[in-house]
Amino acid sequence: MELIRLKSKEQDAEMDIVTFNKKKFRFSDWFAEKVIKAVAFLSIAVVVLIFVFVFREAFPIFKMDKKEVVATEVLVQESYGGAETESGSVKVADNQVANSNIIHGQEEKPSSTLLSNTWMPVSDNPRYGMWPLFLGTLKVTLIALLFAAPLSILAAIYTSMFAKPRIREIIKPVIELLAGFPSVVIGFFALMVMATVFQDIFGYASRLNGFVGGIAMGLAAIPIIYTLTEDALTAVPKTFTEASLGLGASRRQTAFYVVLPAAVPGIFAAVVLGIGRIFGETMIALMATGNAAMISMNPFDSVRTLSATIGAEMAEVVFGDTHYNVLFLIGSLLFIFTFALNALAEFYFKNMVIRRYQSKK
Amino acid sequence: MNDIKVKVKDLSLRYGTNLALKNISMDIPEKMVTAFIGPSGCGKSTFLRTLNRMNDLIDNVTIEGEVLIDNINIYDKNIDVVNLRKKVGMIFQKSNPFAKSVYDNIAFGPRINGISQKSILDEIVEHSLKQAAIWDEVKDRLFNSALSLSGGQQQRICIARSLAVNPEIILMDEPASALDPISTAKIEELIHELKKQYTIIIVTHNMQQAARTSDLTALFYMGDLVEMNRTEVIFSNPAKKQTEDYISGRFG
Numbered sequence: 014m015e016l017i018r019l020k021s022k023e024q025d026a027e028m029d030i031v032t033f034n035k036k037k038f039r040f041s042d043w044f045a046e047k048v049i050k051a052v053a054f055l056s057i058a059v060v061v062l063i064f065v066f067v068f069r070e071a072f073p074i075f076k077m078d079k080k081e082v083v084a085t086e087v088l089v090q091e092s093y094g095g096a097e098t099e100s101g102s103v104k105v106a107d108n109q110v111a112n113s114n115i116i117h118g119q120e121e122k123p124s125s126t127l128l129s130n131t132w133m134p135v136s137d138n139p140r141y142g143m144w145p146l147f148l149g150t151l152k153v154t155l156i157a158l159l160f161a162a163p164l165s166i167l168a169a170i171y172t173s174m175f176a177k178p179r180i181r182e183i184i185k186p187v188i189e190l191l192a193g194f195p196s197v198v199i200g201f202f203a204l205m206v207m208a209t210v211f212q213d214i215f216g217y218a219s220r221l222n223g224f225v226g227g228i229a230m231g232l233a234a235i236p237i238i239y240t241l242t243e244d245a246l247t248a249v250p251k252t253f254t255e256a257s258l259g260l261g262a263s264r265r266q267t268a269f270y271v272v273l274p275a276a277v278p279g280i281f282a283a284v285v286l287g288i289g290r291i292f293g294e295t296m297i298a299l300m301a302t303g304n305a306a307m308i309s310m311n312p313f314d315s316v317r318t319l320s321a322t323i324g325a326e327m328a329e330v331v332f333g334d335t336h337y338n339v340l341f342l343i344g345s346l347l348f349i350f351t352f353a354l355n356a357l358a359e360f361y362f363k364n365m366v367i368r369r370y371q372s373k374k
Numbered sequence: 375m376n377d378i379k380v381k382v383k384d385l386s387l388r389y390g391t392n393l394a395l396k397n398i399s400m401d402i403p404e405k406m407v408t409a410f411i412g413p414s415g416c417g418k419s420t421f422l423r424t425l426n427r428m429n430d431l432i433d434n435v436t437i438e439g440e441v442l443i444d445n446i447n448i449y450d451k452n453i454d455v456v457n458l459r460k461k462v463g464m465i466f467q468k469s470n471p472f473a474k475s476v477y478d479n480i481a482f483g484p485r486i487n488g489i490s491q492k493s494i495l496d497e498i499v500e501h502s503l504k505q506a507a508i509w510d511e512v513k514d515r516l517f518n519s520a521l522s523l524s525g526g527q528q529q530r531i532c533i534a535r536s537l538a539v540n541p542e543i544i545l546m547d548e549p550a551s552a553l554d555p556i557s558t559a560k561i562e563e564l565i566h567e568l569k570k571q572y573t574i575i576i577v578t579h580n581m582q583q584a585a586r587t588s589d590l591t592a593l594f595y596m597g598d599l600v601e602m603n604r605t606e607v608i609f610s611n612p613a614k615k616q617t618e619d620y621i622s623g624r625f626g
Contacts, residue, residue: 178433252466256532256535257482260482261459262483266486270486
C-alpha cells in the first residue's frame with residue numbers, strides 16, 4: 014500500500030488533470046510508428062529492387078541477335094564424354110576433339126542455345142544450354158528431399174507426440190541449432206568426410222557427386238522441414254488427440270491416422286519451403302557436387318546446380334557479356350522458383366490449414 | 375439399484391503438489407445415469423477423467439487409490455490403457471469430430487480395431503448413427519465433412535463415434551454445455567435411451583439437466599465428494615446443508 018501511495022503521489026504532480034477533449038500529439042508514438050513503417054517498406058523495397066536488378070541484367074540475352082564471338086575458321090569443339098555438339102551434324106566420338114563444320118558468318122542468337130544440352134559458356138563457340146543445370150538441380154533436390162523429408166517428419170512426429178517433455182526439450186533445440194550451421198561448414202564436412210565415406214561404401218567413380226551433395230543439402234534442409242512440421246503437428250487441436258485416445262486408439266494410431274492427416278497441409282508447406290532452401294543452396298552445392306554440367310540420370314555422377322553455377326562463374330565473367338547475362342537469367346529463374354515455392358507454401362497451404370479446422374459450413 | 379459397475383476407493387489426485395481430489399469413494403451402478411455436479415474447478419471433470427485414465431496424458435499427475443471397473447483396478451500396472459478406453463468411452467465438452475467425413479468419423483474406431491470389410495463397417499456406422507438418433511439427419515450426407523454439421527449434430531456424431539467401438543461405460547464431460555436448448559434436449563433424450571444399454575456418467579454445470587437426466591447425483595466441492603445419492607433425494611431432501619445450499623443457488 015505504501016508503495017502505491019508514494020507512486021501515485023509522484024504521478025499526481027506530473028499529470029494533475031487528465032483531459033480527453035483535445036487530441037494530444039505524442040511525438041514518441043508518432044515517431045516509432047513512422048520508423049517501423051519505414052523499415053517495413055524498406056525491406057519490401059529491397060526485395061523488389063533486387064528483383065528488378067537481376068531481371069534487368071538478364072534481359073539482354075533475349076535482345077541480342079548477333080553472336081558476339083563470330084566463328085571464323087576452324088572451330089574446335091570441346092567435349093567431355095559423348096556430348097552431342099550444337100552444330101548438329103557432327104557427333105563427337107570417344108573423348109576425341111573433333112573438328113566441326115566451319116560456320117562462316119552464320120549468325121546465331123545466344124538465347125537459342127539456352128535450351129541445348131551443353132553448358133559450355135567459356136569456349137570459342139559458347140553454349141549456354143541450361144538443361145544439365147536444371148537436371149542437376151532437380152537431381153540434387155530430389156536426393157536431398159528423399160533424405161531430409163522422411164527424417165525430419167518422423168523426428169517431428171516423435172517429438173510432438175511420443176517424446177517425454179524432457180527429451181523433447183533436448184531434441185528440438187538441437188535440431189533447430191542445425192539451422193544456424195553455416196552451410197560452408199556442412200559443405201566442408203561433406204567434401205572431406207562424407208564424400209570419402211560414401212565412396213568407400215558405394216564404390217562409385219567420382220568422389221564428389223549428386224548423392225553426396227544431396228545428402229549434405231538434406232542436412233541443411235532438415236531443420237526447416239523439422240521445425241515447420243513440428244509446428245504443424247502441434248497446431249492440430251488437442252481435442253483430436255483426446256477424441257482418438259478416448260476411442261481406444263493407441264498413440265501410434267492416433268499419431269498416424271488422426272494427427273498426421275490433419276497436419277498434412279502444414280507438412281506440405283514445410284517440405285515446399287525445404288525445397289526452396291535446397292534449391293537456393295549454393296555453398297554446399299559448390300563444394301560437394303563435383304560441378305560437372307552433364308546430363309545423366311545416375312545419382313552418383315557429378316552434377317552442377319543452377320546456384321552453384323552462379324557462385325562459381327560470376328566472379329570470372331566479363332561484365333556485360335552474354336555469359337554474364339545468362340548467369341543473371343539463371344539468378345532470375347532461381348528467384349522465380351523460390352518465390353513461387355514460398356508463395357505456394359505461404360498462401361495455399363496455410364489457407365488449407367485454416368480452412369480445415371475452422372470450416373463450419 | 376443395479377449392480378455396481380464402477381467402484382472407486384479412496385481416490386486422491388495431485389497436479390504437482392496441488393491436491394485436486396481428496397479421498398473420493400463411490401459406487402456407480404450399471405446401466406444408470408450418474409451425474410456429477412458442482413462449481414467450476416471442484417474436480418468433477420478431473421474425477422471423470424480418472425475413470426478412463428485420460429489424466430495419464432497430463433504430466434505431473436499422481437494418483438492414489440483404486441478405481442475398480444468390473445472388479446479390476448484400472449490403475450494396476452498390467453492394465454492395457456488402450457483397451458480400457460475402448461470399454462470406457464468419452465464424450466467431451468466441445469464436440470470434436472475429426473476433419474473427415476461423417477462416415478470416416480464413425481468408422482474410425484472399428485477401423486483401428488482392424489475391421490476393414492465394407493459391409494461390416496456400413497452396418498456399424500448405420501447402427502451407431504441410429505443409436506445416437508442422428509441417422510435421419512445425416513444419412514444423405516455421410517460423406518460430407520463432419521465439420522459441416524451444426525454443433526448439436528457434431529456432438530451426436532461424437533456420441534455415435536464412441537458407440538461404434540462398443541463401450542460399456544460412457545463418460546460425458548458437459549456434453550451439452552456449448553449447445554442450444556433444442557440440441558440439449560435431444561442429447562438428454564439420447565442419454566435416456568442409451569442408459570438401457572450403457573452405464574452413463576455425466577458431468578454437468580446445469581442442475582436441471584442433472585435432475586432431468588440422472589438416476590444418481592454426486593455433488594463435488596473443492597475436490598471433495600460432498601454427497602451422493604439418488605437424484606430425487608439430492609434435489610428434494612439432501613442430507614447435508616452444503617448440498618441444499620448449492621442446489622438452491624446459495625453458493626457456487
